[in-house]
Amino acid sequence: MRAEAPRFLADAMLGRLARWLRLLGVDCAYLPHLPDAALLALARCEGRILVTRDRELARRAGAHGCLLAETEIGAELRRVVTRFGLPAAPAFTRCLRCNRPVRPVHPAAARPFLPPAVGAGASPFTRCPACRRLYWRGGHARRAAARLEAMLGGTERGKA
Template identity: 45%
Template sequence: MSPEDAPRFAADAMLGRLARWLRALGFDTAYDIAIADPVLVELANAEGRILLTRDRHLLRDLRPQRAVEVRVDDPLQQLRDVAQELALTGPVAMFSRCLLCNALLVPLSAREQELLLAGMEHAPSGPVLHCPICRKLYWDGSHARRMRRALEQVLPGWGAT
């Protein structure tokens, strides 16, 4: 699935962990715990996003144009259910978005990586990406491997990409 063809999401305040999983898979997922439900629905409608919510009242009263009601508590089961309901075929681009703010990640240059990681005891050996908005660093370390294994449990084949 190409990024241009991939669905875009807006997650309500109760779905922060699901939003992080969707971002890890490369899906553009708006999430802000402080946003009011009417504003969230307006954002989703205006930007053509699929609203993900656990709030039946939001669905009934505010009637978003496109929405999926999330019914389970476990974030990985939520992800599996959303993927099945929307017939998602796999990740867009694993670990291409910031898990915190949703921005697209940018590779550090070799020189930037050398300067930044010089003093680290266990510096990553592969490429390092950074978020241009919140400045968080990402690399393919043990956390990414654990996430891939967890994905394989609920969505076989998705953690390998």
């Protein structure tokens, strides 16, 4: 039986980390407006790991906390990926804006919403059911995948 993938909650200092984790297909909530007490309650209630650079907040989170000493996005991402054995390749399965799983969209349904420069070869298309953001595998996806490779290249999963 495979263990359930860890779910995360990034505090207000780690919004960029939340987006990169989402690109990997990892469920990472980011609610920067919530005070610490609400973040702690949400992490416990939803079984999420609260990722923070705040020592006191991580201490209060206990088993639901993950303290990051790193301050550079690549180092933060490597630390979380290796510590929790996360995938190190882009998945393109979650909305980068709101964290919901995206759903496939037929190319004909996506076409009216695409910039003129995006060709038919850009499919597959996906859309977030919550915020309606449309995604496709264009140059931005290739650049993000290359940046991930640069940040995570050679990362051994599951080792801290």
